[in-house]
Amino acid sequence: MDTLNDDRGQALVLAVVLIAIASVAVSGLRIAQEQILASARERRAGEAAVEAATAVIADAYTAELGRAPARSPDVFGAITDPSARESARAAATQVSVLNAGPEIGDVAVRCAAGLVDVSITIADRLYRAGFSGSACSPR
């Protein structure tokens, strides 16, 4: 009789255990999702930011070449100039923040071997974009 009485509530105990396991599963799923989403968001923000910065540098490059008839263009100087890099950084930050990313600290510009290479770093991750620029070729 006592043994039969001991069986009472087994289903309830099992249900409580299952619900506890399920709660942990749901919480873990949510945490993993947030991490994946945050990483994806940051990557998207970085890509958009470096492309915005590259567009600003490309505009500076084109503008400098457009002055060519008046004087010899200094493409390297124009696109690595602090004000051009600051404009690129501002554009990159604007786009990054709009995409829930961080502010951009610095924009690195490299002009060599017929390529203009623009890069930014967000959370130790490097984002690069560029365009071909014959004015960056060695003469």
Next chain:
Amino acid sequence: MNGDDEGQAIVEFALVLPVLLATAFAIVFVAELGVARLALQHATAEGARAGALTNDDEAIRDTLAAAVTPLAADRVHTAIEPPQSEPPRNADPRGSLLTVRASFELPIPLAFVGLPRVVVSASSARRIEWTP
């Protein structure tokens, strides 16, 4: 005394079954929510990128629809700001900002019992690179 315990397990099971079903539903729902959020984020980013390169609302919507898989594209609501017919996009928009927003209402099997609607949304912004 044995008669007192007959059906005990069935009664207990009947009591906890709704809770177990609700828990299982919650796990599936949270997984679907995550998939929808990731898909929308990816799709808006791809749509905004297409818009930055083409300045074409049609291309943005087509790209977004293709990238929003596994969600049903016809149930995704899209908003593009500013629209193609308004300044600065109807002139020379290079350097201006383009924002693509999308939202999707998650289908809930028990919506008829009064569960609240769950709408997932995402947005992406890009600087327009297109030149007329």
